[in-house]
Amino acid sequence: MTTKPLAGKVALITGGSKGIGRALSLRLAASGANVVVNYSSDSTSANETISAISAEHAFAVKADVGSVSDVGRLVDATIERFGKLDIVVACAGIMPLSELEKLTEEEFDRVMSVNVKGPLFLTQKAIPHMTSGGRIILFSTTLNAASTVTPNYLAYCTSKGAIDQMTRILSKDLARKGILVNAIAPGPTATDLFMKGKNEQVLKMIAGFNPQGRIGSPEEIADVAAFLAGEGSKWVTGQVIRVNGGMA
Numbered sequence: 001m002t003t004k005p006l007a008g009k010v011a012l013i014t015g016g017s018k019g020i021g022r023a024l025s026l027r028l029a030a031s032g033a034n035v036v037v038n039y040s041s042d043s044t045s046a047n048e049t050i051s052a053i054s055a056e057h058a059f060a061v062k063a064d065v066g067s068v069s070d071v072g073r074l075v076d077a078t079i080e081r082f083g084k085l086d087i088v089v090a091c092a093g094i095m096p097l098s099e100l101e102k103l104t105e106e107e108f109d110r111v112m113s114v115n116v117k118g119p120l121f122l123t124q125k126a127i128p129h130m131t132s133g134g135r136i137i138l139f140s141t142t143l144n145a146a147s148t149v150t151p152n153y154l155a156y157c158t159s160k161g162a163i164d165q166m167t168r169i170l171s172k173d174l175a176r177k178g179i180l181v182n183a184i185a186p187g188p189t190a191t192d193l194f195m196k197g198k199n200e201q202v203l204k205m206i207a208g209f210n211p212q213g214r215i216g217s218p219e220e221i222a223d224v225a226a227f228l229a230g231e232g233s234k235w236v237t238g239q240v241i242r243v244n245g246g247m248a
């Protein structure tokens with residue numbers, strides 16, 4: 001009998017109920033990990049994700065990653081149920097689009113809370129429970145390196161720029177504990193977040209931004225996260241890995 005590569009590991013995935021996070025929940029569970037699926041509002045999607053794995057090896061926790069106390073509760077719930085934490089994936093993110101003149105303070109604060117404060121304090125709360133060989137996987141965006149980016153991505157790309165720096169600095173800090181920190185920077189990927197408000201013509205144009213001429217799938221991003229979560233990535237840390245079919 002072959003042992004699954006992540007057998008015995010515990011993975012916590014924020015935004016693990018939909019899109020890329022859901023693909024990741026399923027992928028890490030298929031590799032043998034016990035999985036904690038975080039979400040913030042849609043319990044139906046979260047419960048469907050748990051059913052697609054099994055109630056024995058996965059459970060859902062409603063928590064707003066923009067709230068430090070919620071993030072603490074999320075980590076506590078993980079430890080209470082599975083007793084440890086090996087892989088933390090900060091996948092939850094939001095992408096409201098406004099150009100400079102229309103951007104409100106409220107919108108800016110919300111993007112920074114969910115996309116920056118969330119991953120940072122999640123890492124802070126998780127680290128005391130993690131041991132050598134642990135993995136932190138953050139989420140950036142290929143747009144940070146794409147000349148095709150439009151002005152309405154101002155707040156979003158500002159928040160993801162912070163993730164790139166967080167990855168760099170945390171990888172140095174957490175090396176003392178033997179914990180590896182990397183980020184994935186997806187290109188356009190077919191999820192609710194990306195598809196919202198885009199018509200066929202726009203989607204075709206965006207697909208043309210990479211030489212493969214198509215939009216990526218959540219599973220293609222999950223494959224790279226599974227690599228980062230596994231034994232094969234033990235010499236990889238502090239990297240922002242673009243997964244985008246060659247877009248940038």
Ligand SMILES: NC(=O)c1ccc[n+]([C@@H]2O[C@H](COP(=O)([O-])OP(=O)(O)OC[C@H]3O[C@@H](n4cnc5c(N)ncnc54)[C@H](OP(=O)(O)O)[C@@H]3O)[C@@H](O)[C@H]2O)c1
Nearest residue numbers: 015018019020039040041042064065092093189191193194
């Ligand atoms: N899709 C792309 O093209 C693309 C490209 C580059 C980077 N990314 C990044 O990849 C990550 C995943 O994106 P996605 O496209 O998979 O998004 P998505 O389909 O919109 O899914 C977002 C997930 O995050 C959860 N979520 C949202 N706000 C939350 C909060 N405050 N607290 C906890 N959970 C929250 C959602 O749950 P509820 O619905 O229950 O709130 C859902 O499970 C994001 O960080 C995004 O910036 C995506």
